[in-house]
Amino acid sequence: MSGRRYPWDLRPVPWSDQPEFTRGMFEGVVLLSWGIAPRDKLATRRQLRAMGLRPGGQDPVAVLYFRNRAACKKVFANLYLISEAKPVRPMTAARRAALDKALAARRTCRTCGRDVGYYMPTSTRECWECENSEDTEQGAGVAA
Ligand SMILES: [Zn+2]
Incomplete structure:
Protein backbone atom coordinates (compact mmCIF):
# COMPACT_ATOMS: atom_id res chain seq x y z
CA MET A 1 0.00 0.00 0.00
CA SER A 2 1.20 3.48 -0.77
CA GLY A 3 1.09 6.27 1.77
CA ARG A 4 -1.91 7.83 0.13
CA ARG A 5 -3.62 10.53 2.15
CA TYR A 6 -7.34 10.47 2.70
CA PRO A 7 -8.80 13.94 2.11
CA TRP A 8 -11.29 15.42 4.56
CA ASP A 9 -14.80 14.88 3.38
CA LEU A 10 -18.06 16.18 4.87
CA ARG A 11 -20.81 13.62 4.46
CA PRO A 12 -23.95 12.26 6.14
CA VAL A 13 -23.16 9.53 8.69
CA PRO A 14 -25.30 6.92 10.48
CA TRP A 15 -24.47 8.20 13.97
CA SER A 16 -25.50 11.82 13.49
CA ASP A 17 -28.36 13.76 11.90
CA GLN A 18 -25.83 16.25 10.60
CA PRO A 19 -23.02 15.69 8.12
CA GLU A 20 -19.72 15.01 9.81
CA PHE A 21 -16.14 15.28 8.65
CA THR A 22 -14.83 11.94 7.56
CA ARG A 23 -11.93 10.64 5.50
CA GLY A 24 -14.18 9.50 2.68
CA MET A 25 -15.35 5.98 2.05
CA PHE A 26 -13.51 2.70 2.38
CA GLU A 27 -15.05 -0.45 0.93
CA GLY A 28 -18.53 1.00 1.23
CA VAL A 29 -18.34 2.38 4.76
CA VAL A 30 -17.26 5.71 6.18
CA LEU A 31 -13.56 6.03 6.84
CA LEU A 32 -12.40 7.83 9.97
CA SER A 33 -8.95 8.71 11.17
CA TRP A 34 -7.78 8.38 14.77
CA GLY A 35 -9.28 11.02 17.02
CA ILE A 36 -12.31 12.01 14.96
CA ALA A 37 -14.48 8.99 15.76
CA PRO A 38 -17.07 9.99 18.40
CA ARG A 39 -16.22 7.74 21.32
CA ASP A 40 -19.66 8.02 22.86
CA LYS A 41 -21.34 6.76 19.69
CA LEU A 42 -18.90 4.43 17.97
CA ALA A 43 -16.72 1.64 19.29
CA THR A 44 -14.53 -1.14 18.00
CA ARG A 45 -15.44 -4.72 18.74
CA ARG A 46 -12.84 -4.76 21.49
CA GLN A 47 -14.16 -1.55 23.02
CA LEU A 48 -17.70 -2.95 22.92
CA ARG A 49 -16.45 -6.07 24.63
CA ALA A 50 -14.92 -3.97 27.39
CA MET A 51 -18.38 -2.46 27.92
CA GLY A 52 -19.99 -5.89 28.08
CA LEU A 53 -21.49 -5.45 24.62
CA ARG A 54 -21.22 -7.11 21.22
CA PRO A 55 -22.07 -5.82 17.73
CA GLY A 56 -25.21 -7.96 17.78
CA GLY A 57 -25.47 -8.69 14.08
CA GLN A 58 -25.08 -5.10 12.86
CA ASP A 59 -22.63 -4.30 10.10
CA PRO A 60 -19.82 -1.90 10.90
CA VAL A 61 -20.88 1.68 10.15
CA ALA A 62 -17.36 3.01 9.80
CA VAL A 63 -13.75 1.99 9.53
CA LEU A 64 -11.14 3.62 11.71
CA TYR A 65 -7.59 3.76 10.49
CA PHE A 66 -4.58 4.55 12.57
CA ARG A 67 -0.90 3.88 12.53
CA ASN A 68 0.24 1.20 14.92
CA ARG A 69 3.64 2.46 16.03
CA ALA A 70 4.76 -0.88 17.40
CA ALA A 71 3.96 -2.70 14.18
CA CYS A 72 4.88 0.30 11.99
CA LYS A 73 1.87 -0.16 9.79
CA LYS A 74 -1.56 1.18 9.15
CA VAL A 75 -4.31 -0.62 11.01
CA PHE A 76 -7.98 -0.66 10.13
CA ALA A 77 -10.64 -1.35 12.74
CA ASN A 78 -14.37 -1.74 12.22
CA LEU A 79 -16.53 0.63 14.22
CA TYR A 80 -20.00 -0.21 15.42
CA LEU A 81 -22.87 1.89 16.73
CA ILE A 82 -22.93 1.61 20.51
CA SER A 83 -26.68 2.31 20.43
CA GLU A 84 -27.22 -0.83 18.30
CA ALA A 85 -24.96 -3.10 20.35
CA LYS A 86 -26.36 -5.95 22.41
CA PRO A 87 -25.32 -7.28 25.81
CA VAL A 88 -22.71 -10.01 25.49
CA ARG A 89 -24.73 -12.71 27.21
CA PRO A 90 -28.41 -11.95 27.42
CA MET A 91 -30.13 -13.77 30.27
CA THR A 92 -32.60 -15.95 28.42
ZN1 LIG B 1 -25.91 -32.98 54.80
Missing part, protein backbone atom coordinates in the same frame (compact mmCIF):
# COMPACT_ATOMS: atom_id res chain seq x y z
CA ALA A 93 -35.16 -18.14 30.14
CA ALA A 94 -33.06 -21.22 29.33
CA ARG A 95 -29.91 -19.67 30.79
CA ARG A 96 -31.86 -18.56 33.84
CA ALA A 97 -33.15 -22.10 34.36
CA ALA A 98 -29.67 -23.59 33.94
CA LEU A 99 -28.28 -21.11 36.44
CA ASP A 100 -31.04 -21.84 38.95
CA LYS A 101 -30.34 -25.54 38.61
CA ALA A 102 -26.61 -25.06 39.14
CA LEU A 103 -27.24 -22.92 42.20
CA ALA A 104 -29.74 -25.42 43.60
CA ALA A 105 -27.11 -28.14 43.19
CA ARG A 106 -24.67 -26.05 45.21
CA ARG A 107 -27.24 -25.85 48.01
CA THR A 108 -27.90 -29.59 48.04
CA CYS A 109 -25.78 -31.65 50.38
CA ARG A 110 -24.30 -34.65 48.63
CA THR A 111 -24.35 -36.70 51.79
CA CYS A 112 -27.83 -36.17 53.19
CA GLY A 113 -29.39 -34.86 49.95
CA ARG A 114 -31.15 -31.92 51.55
CA ASP A 115 -31.44 -28.45 50.04
CA VAL A 116 -30.04 -26.61 53.04
CA GLY A 117 -30.74 -23.12 51.72
CA TYR A 118 -27.16 -21.88 51.63
CA TYR A 119 -24.24 -22.49 49.28
CA MET A 120 -21.85 -25.19 50.36
CA PRO A 121 -18.12 -25.15 49.60
CA THR A 122 -17.54 -26.81 46.22
CA SER A 123 -14.70 -28.81 47.78
CA THR A 124 -16.93 -30.73 50.17
CA ARG A 125 -20.50 -30.12 49.00
CA GLU A 126 -21.65 -31.08 52.43
CA CYS A 127 -23.88 -29.25 54.82
CA TRP A 128 -22.48 -28.20 58.17
CA GLU A 129 -24.16 -31.06 59.98
CA CYS A 130 -22.72 -33.73 57.69
CA GLU A 131 -19.30 -32.13 57.52
CA ASN A 132 -19.07 -31.94 61.28
CA SER A 133 -20.49 -35.34 62.10
CA GLU A 134 -17.82 -37.98 62.43
CA ASP A 135 -19.95 -40.98 61.65
CA THR A 136 -20.51 -40.51 57.91
CA GLU A 137 -19.69 -43.45 55.65
CA GLN A 138 -16.60 -41.88 54.17
CA GLY A 139 -15.44 -40.31 57.41
CA ALA A 140 -12.81 -42.84 58.46
CA GLY A 141 -10.05 -42.83 55.84
CA VAL A 142 -8.61 -39.36 55.48
CA ALA A 143 -6.11 -37.84 57.90
CA ALA A 144 -7.85 -36.08 60.75
Whole structure:
Protein backbone atom coordinates (compact mmCIF):
# COMPACT_ATOMS: atom_id res chain seq x y z
CA MET A 1 0.00 0.00 0.00
CA SER A 2 1.20 3.48 -0.77
CA GLY A 3 1.09 6.27 1.77
CA ARG A 4 -1.91 7.83 0.13
CA ARG A 5 -3.62 10.53 2.15
CA TYR A 6 -7.34 10.47 2.70
CA PRO A 7 -8.80 13.94 2.11
CA TRP A 8 -11.29 15.42 4.56
CA ASP A 9 -14.80 14.88 3.38
CA LEU A 10 -18.06 16.18 4.87
CA ARG A 11 -20.81 13.62 4.46
CA PRO A 12 -23.95 12.26 6.14
CA VAL A 13 -23.16 9.53 8.69
CA PRO A 14 -25.30 6.92 10.48
CA TRP A 15 -24.47 8.20 13.97
CA SER A 16 -25.50 11.82 13.49
CA ASP A 17 -28.36 13.76 11.90
CA GLN A 18 -25.83 16.25 10.60
CA PRO A 19 -23.02 15.69 8.12
CA GLU A 20 -19.72 15.01 9.81
CA PHE A 21 -16.14 15.28 8.65
CA THR A 22 -14.83 11.94 7.56
CA ARG A 23 -11.93 10.64 5.50
CA GLY A 24 -14.18 9.50 2.68
CA MET A 25 -15.35 5.98 2.05
CA PHE A 26 -13.51 2.70 2.38
CA GLU A 27 -15.05 -0.45 0.93
CA GLY A 28 -18.53 1.00 1.23
CA VAL A 29 -18.34 2.38 4.76
CA VAL A 30 -17.26 5.71 6.18
CA LEU A 31 -13.56 6.03 6.84
CA LEU A 32 -12.40 7.83 9.97
CA SER A 33 -8.95 8.71 11.17
CA TRP A 34 -7.78 8.38 14.77
CA GLY A 35 -9.28 11.02 17.02
CA ILE A 36 -12.31 12.01 14.96
CA ALA A 37 -14.48 8.99 15.76
CA PRO A 38 -17.07 9.99 18.40
CA ARG A 39 -16.22 7.74 21.32
CA ASP A 40 -19.66 8.02 22.86
CA LYS A 41 -21.34 6.76 19.69
CA LEU A 42 -18.90 4.43 17.97
CA ALA A 43 -16.72 1.64 19.29
CA THR A 44 -14.53 -1.14 18.00
CA ARG A 45 -15.44 -4.72 18.74
CA ARG A 46 -12.84 -4.76 21.49
CA GLN A 47 -14.16 -1.55 23.02
CA LEU A 48 -17.70 -2.95 22.92
CA ARG A 49 -16.45 -6.07 24.63
CA ALA A 50 -14.92 -3.97 27.39
CA MET A 51 -18.38 -2.46 27.92
CA GLY A 52 -19.99 -5.89 28.08
CA LEU A 53 -21.49 -5.45 24.62
CA ARG A 54 -21.22 -7.11 21.22
CA PRO A 55 -22.07 -5.82 17.73
CA GLY A 56 -25.21 -7.96 17.78
CA GLY A 57 -25.47 -8.69 14.08
CA GLN A 58 -25.08 -5.10 12.86
CA ASP A 59 -22.63 -4.30 10.10
CA PRO A 60 -19.82 -1.90 10.90
CA VAL A 61 -20.88 1.68 10.15
CA ALA A 62 -17.36 3.01 9.80
CA VAL A 63 -13.75 1.99 9.53
CA LEU A 64 -11.14 3.62 11.71
CA TYR A 65 -7.59 3.76 10.49
CA PHE A 66 -4.58 4.55 12.57
CA ARG A 67 -0.90 3.88 12.53
CA ASN A 68 0.24 1.20 14.92
CA ARG A 69 3.64 2.46 16.03
CA ALA A 70 4.76 -0.88 17.40
CA ALA A 71 3.96 -2.70 14.18
CA CYS A 72 4.88 0.30 11.99
CA LYS A 73 1.87 -0.16 9.79
CA LYS A 74 -1.56 1.18 9.15
CA VAL A 75 -4.31 -0.62 11.01
CA PHE A 76 -7.98 -0.66 10.13
CA ALA A 77 -10.64 -1.35 12.74
CA ASN A 78 -14.37 -1.74 12.22
CA LEU A 79 -16.53 0.63 14.22
CA TYR A 80 -20.00 -0.21 15.42
CA LEU A 81 -22.87 1.89 16.73
CA ILE A 82 -22.93 1.61 20.51
CA SER A 83 -26.68 2.31 20.43
CA GLU A 84 -27.22 -0.83 18.30
CA ALA A 85 -24.96 -3.10 20.35
CA LYS A 86 -26.36 -5.95 22.41
CA PRO A 87 -25.32 -7.28 25.81
CA VAL A 88 -22.71 -10.01 25.49
CA ARG A 89 -24.73 -12.71 27.21
CA PRO A 90 -28.41 -11.95 27.42
CA MET A 91 -30.13 -13.77 30.27
CA THR A 92 -32.60 -15.95 28.42
CA ALA A 93 -35.16 -18.14 30.14
CA ALA A 94 -33.06 -21.22 29.33
CA ARG A 95 -29.91 -19.67 30.79
CA ARG A 96 -31.86 -18.56 33.84
CA ALA A 97 -33.15 -22.10 34.36
CA ALA A 98 -29.67 -23.59 33.94
CA LEU A 99 -28.28 -21.11 36.44
CA ASP A 100 -31.04 -21.84 38.95
CA LYS A 101 -30.34 -25.54 38.61
CA ALA A 102 -26.61 -25.06 39.14
CA LEU A 103 -27.24 -22.92 42.20
CA ALA A 104 -29.74 -25.42 43.60
CA ALA A 105 -27.11 -28.14 43.19
CA ARG A 106 -24.67 -26.05 45.21
CA ARG A 107 -27.24 -25.85 48.01
CA THR A 108 -27.90 -29.59 48.04
CA CYS A 109 -25.78 -31.65 50.38
CA ARG A 110 -24.30 -34.65 48.63
CA THR A 111 -24.35 -36.70 51.79
CA CYS A 112 -27.83 -36.17 53.19
CA GLY A 113 -29.39 -34.86 49.95
CA ARG A 114 -31.15 -31.92 51.55
CA ASP A 115 -31.44 -28.45 50.04
CA VAL A 116 -30.04 -26.61 53.04
CA GLY A 117 -30.74 -23.12 51.72
CA TYR A 118 -27.16 -21.88 51.63
CA TYR A 119 -24.24 -22.49 49.28
CA MET A 120 -21.85 -25.19 50.36
CA PRO A 121 -18.12 -25.15 49.60
CA THR A 122 -17.54 -26.81 46.22
CA SER A 123 -14.70 -28.81 47.78
CA THR A 124 -16.93 -30.73 50.17
CA ARG A 125 -20.50 -30.12 49.00
CA GLU A 126 -21.65 -31.08 52.43
CA CYS A 127 -23.88 -29.25 54.82
CA TRP A 128 -22.48 -28.20 58.17
CA GLU A 129 -24.16 -31.06 59.98
CA CYS A 130 -22.72 -33.73 57.69
CA GLU A 131 -19.30 -32.13 57.52
CA ASN A 132 -19.07 -31.94 61.28
CA SER A 133 -20.49 -35.34 62.10
CA GLU A 134 -17.82 -37.98 62.43
CA ASP A 135 -19.95 -40.98 61.65
CA THR A 136 -20.51 -40.51 57.91
CA GLU A 137 -19.69 -43.45 55.65
CA GLN A 138 -16.60 -41.88 54.17
CA GLY A 139 -15.44 -40.31 57.41
CA ALA A 140 -12.81 -42.84 58.46
CA GLY A 141 -10.05 -42.83 55.84
CA VAL A 142 -8.61 -39.36 55.48
CA ALA A 143 -6.11 -37.84 57.90
CA ALA A 144 -7.85 -36.08 60.75
ZN1 LIG B 1 -25.91 -32.98 54.80
